Amino acid sequence: MNFNNFPNVRMRRNRMKSFSRDLIREHQLSVNDLIYPIFVTYGSNKKEPIKEMPNIYRFSLDMFEQELKKIIKLKIPAIAIFPNIENNKKDALGSEALNENNLICNAIKVARNVSLDLGIICDVALDPYTDHGHDGVITNSEIDNDKSLKILAKQAIIQAKAGCDIIAPSDMMDGRVGIIRNSLEQEKLTNIQIMSYTAKYSSSFYGPFRSAINSNSLQIEKNKDTYQMDFSNSHEAIREAELDISEGADMLMVKPGLPYLDIIHKLKTSFNIPVFAYQVSGEYSMLMNAINNNLLSEKTIIETLTSFKRAGCNGILTYFAPIAVKLIQEKY
Ligand code: PBG
Numbered sequence: 001m002n003f004n005n006f007p008n009v010r011m012r013r014n015r016m017k018s019f020s021r022d023l024i025r026e027h028q029l030s031v032n033d034l035i036y037p038i039f040v041t042y043g044s045n046k047k048e049p050i051k052e053m054p055n056i057y058r059f060s061l062d063m064f065e066q067e068l069k070k071i072i073k074l075k076i077p078a079i080a081i082f083p084n085i086e087n088n089k090k091d092a093l094g095s096e097a098l099n100e101n102n103l104i105c106n107a108i109k110v111a112r113n114v115s116l117d118l119g120i121i122c123d124v125a126l127d128p129y130t131d132h133g134h135d136g137v138i139t140n141s142e143i144d145n146d147k148s149l150k151i152l153a154k155q156a157i158i159q160a161k162a163g164c165d166i167i168a169p170s171d172m173m174d175g176r177v178g179i180i181r182n183s184l185e186q187e188k189l190t191n192i193q194i195m196s197y198t199a200k201y202s203s204s205f206y207g208p209f210r211s212a213i214n215s216n217s218l219q220i221e222k223n224k225d226t227y228q229m230d231f232s233n234s235h236e237a238i239r240e241a242e243l244d245i246s247e248g249a250d251m252l253m254v255k256p257g258l259p260y261l262d263i264i265h266k267l268k269t270s271f272n273i274p275v276f277a278y279q280v281s282g283e284y285s286m287l288m289n290a291i292n293n294n295l296l297s298e299k300t301i302i303e304t305l306t307s308f309k310r311a312g313c314n315g316i317l318t319y320f321a322p323i324a325v326k327l328i329q330e331k332y
Pocket of ligand 1: 123125127135170171205206207208209210224279280281282
């Protein structure tokens with residue numbers, strides 16, 4: 001007689017009472033898992049709605065400061081800041097990225113002034129600053145890896161000196177983590193963390209973000225396929241991770257999030273290093289529009305965020321962070 005079978009085994013016993021469900025729960029989303037991406041812009045008293053992303057705004061720095069106070073009250077541990085650079089400051093080389101007084105550096109200083117404890121994350125990539133919209137510079141109609149690296153390393157140093165805690169290279173040039181780590185060492189910025197966008201896929205889910213930072217018309221190469229990963233591949237993500245770790249990354253990131261849970265799981269089981277997911281703008285817009293139209297409930301937010309934890313994430317960059325905190329506080 002087999003005792004490991006119905007009716008000796010009844011899976012529903014453990015599910016019957018809520019105390020028991022609480023006890024056996026394997027993953028519990030917490031405020032500590034959340035990183036909030038925020039867009040900043042020029043001027044004052046501005047809170048510009050982003051059409052493609054309901055409830056998400058571009059803040060002038062004074063309004064950004066007010067927003068940060070709310071984020072800190074919610075105990076969200078870290079933010080990722082993205083600048084909306086004005087067109088007349090963009091050029092082929094992304095020169096504005098190397099201006100120590102540019103929008104992102106000023107935003108970092110504002111954030112640092114509001115709180116010493118808030119984690120500040122900044123992208124390293126040239127796309128907010130180039131007139132052609134690419135993450136690197138172009139030579140002979142090609143994204144020039146090695147020439148881009150030199151600029152990206154300088155961008156990283158400028159942002160680190162402005163007070164950023166975590167440098168997040170999102171440009172997908174080969175060798176970027178290594179050159180950034182070397183430059184940080186040379187500048188004695190030894191405690192600056194690198195969260196590498198390790199497996200960053202060439203994705204159509206970034207559309208709303210590109211509108212948010214006004215970088216949506218790509219020139220020369222019409223997409224980012226020559227540097228971002230092909231969404232058909234997964235083993236390649238492991239090679240990217242091996243390289244990033246050997247070059248000095250402290251944390252890895254997978255991006256987008258929900259369509260890539262398999263990649264998160266692979267990286268988590270292959271390496272002993274923290275792994276993060278970026279639930280990107282398109283994922284946010286899909287869900288938020290469905291929620292705003294009463295097609296789905298807000299609880300779907302927690303379900304997606306918990307799926308990242310289940311897949312192996314240490315944390316998630318998500319535009320839902322403030323709503324998620326509210327839902328966590330209300331026990332969903
Ligand atoms: C810049 C960058 C992008 C995102 C984060 N950093 C866009 C891109 O690579 O084209 C996307 C974030 C989002 O969609 O929310 N390299």
